[in-house]
Amino acid sequence: MGDTIGELLTGNAKFVSGEFLPNEEYYQAIATKQTPQVLWIGCSDSRVSEHQMTGSKPGTMFVHRNVANIVAFNDVNISAILEYGVVHLKIQDIIVCGHTRCGGIAAIEDGVHENYIADWLCIATGAKESANRIAAERKLSREEKLAVLTEENVKLQIKHLKNLALIRNMHAKGPLPRIHGWLYRVETGSIDVLIDGRDDGGKTRRAAGKKSKAARRR
Ligand SMILES: [Zn+2]
Numbered sequence: 457m458g459d460t461i462g463e464l465l466t467g468n469a470k471f472v473s474g475e476f477l478p479n480e481e482y483y484q485a486i487a488t489k490q491t492p493q494v495l496w497i498g499c500s501d502s503r504v505s506e507h508q509m510t511g512s513k514p515g516t517m518f519v520h521r522n523v524a525n526i527v528a529f530n531d532v533n534i535s536a537i538l539e540y541g542v543v544h545l546k547i548q549d550i551i552v553c554g555h556t557r558c559g560g561i562a563a564i565e566d567g568v569h570e571n572y573i574a575d576w577l578c579i580a581t582g583a584k585e586s587a588n589r590i591a592a593e594r595k596l597s598r599e600e601k602l603a604v605l606t607e608e609n610v611k612l613q614i615k616h617l618k619n620l621a622l623i624r625n626m627h628a629k630g631p632l633p634r635i636h637g638w639l640y641r642v643e644t645g646s647i648d649v650l651i652d653g654r655d656d657g658g659k660t661r662r663a664a665g666k667k668s669k670a671a672r673r674r
Contacts, residue, residue: 479513486515494518495541495633497534497613498553499525499560503642506553510647518545524560524609525552526579527616538622548632549653552617554610555640561606565598579616583609610637610650 476483496506496517506517518541520534528534541547554561560577564584568574587605590596596604614637617623626632637651 482513482515490515490518490545492516492518492541492545492547493549495538495547495550496520496553497525497527497550497617498640499523499555499558501555501558501642503557504553504555504640509640509645518547523573523576524558524564524580525554525613526560526576526609527552527613527620528576528579529616529620535620535622538617538620542622542626542633549634549636550617551636551638552610552613553638553640553647554606554650555642556603556606557642558606561602561609564609565602565605580609580612583612586612607639607650610639614651 492515494517496519498504498506498519498521500521500523504521506512506519506521507514510516518537520537522528522534538550542550560580563573564577564580565587568577583605586608587601590604590608591601594600614635617635618627623633623635634653635651636649636653639648639650640646641648
């Protein structure tokens with residue numbers, strides 16, 4: 457049996473000598489005040505490490521992770537994280553990131569009967585309905601259907617996010633926070649952009665600009 461805990465502590469010593477101390481100015485600055493630029497909503501899966509996959513230093517992202525990267529509309533936890541992130545830390549970009557080979561997604565597809573997991577995954581039922589329809593139309597294999605379900609789940613969770621009163625009220629006033637939908641491929645380490653929130657923000661800004669010009673003409 458390996459000494460996992462010992463390895464973690466040895467890893468920390470290496471982090472201190474190889475990363476922290478050589479970049480001490482940076483780490484002392486974030487020790488005083490965190491100023492993350494991104495709010496990350498991802499899966500708890502051990503392979504999906506947001507800072508590592510994006511080559512980011514600690515201090516870049518404010519993070520919420522749960523089984524199957526779900527935005528639960530009745531979850532005080534995620535609501536508090538969102539409020540702190542966008543109101544207090546003034547984060548302008550939120551990323552909802554799904555990933556391939558997600559156990560939560562497979563459980564949504566296959567059905568799960570354990571109490572808490574089943575209750576939690578209920579929140580993604582709408583994604584399963586969309587995936588069922590698409591799979592029937594395109595005659596997809598199980599593997600292809602899981603890929604569709606993973607993407608539909610990211611889209612559904614973004615819809616939930618946009619429906620939360622905090623975000624809805626902010627979007628009524630302007631394009632921020634921008635919301636991005638990503639897919640991380642555990643087989644290759646690469647990210648696919650499913651929804652580019654930079655585009656959406658541009659459109660919203662242009663639309664707002666047109667509206668104000670029209671308003672000026674009136
Ligand atoms: Zn997962």
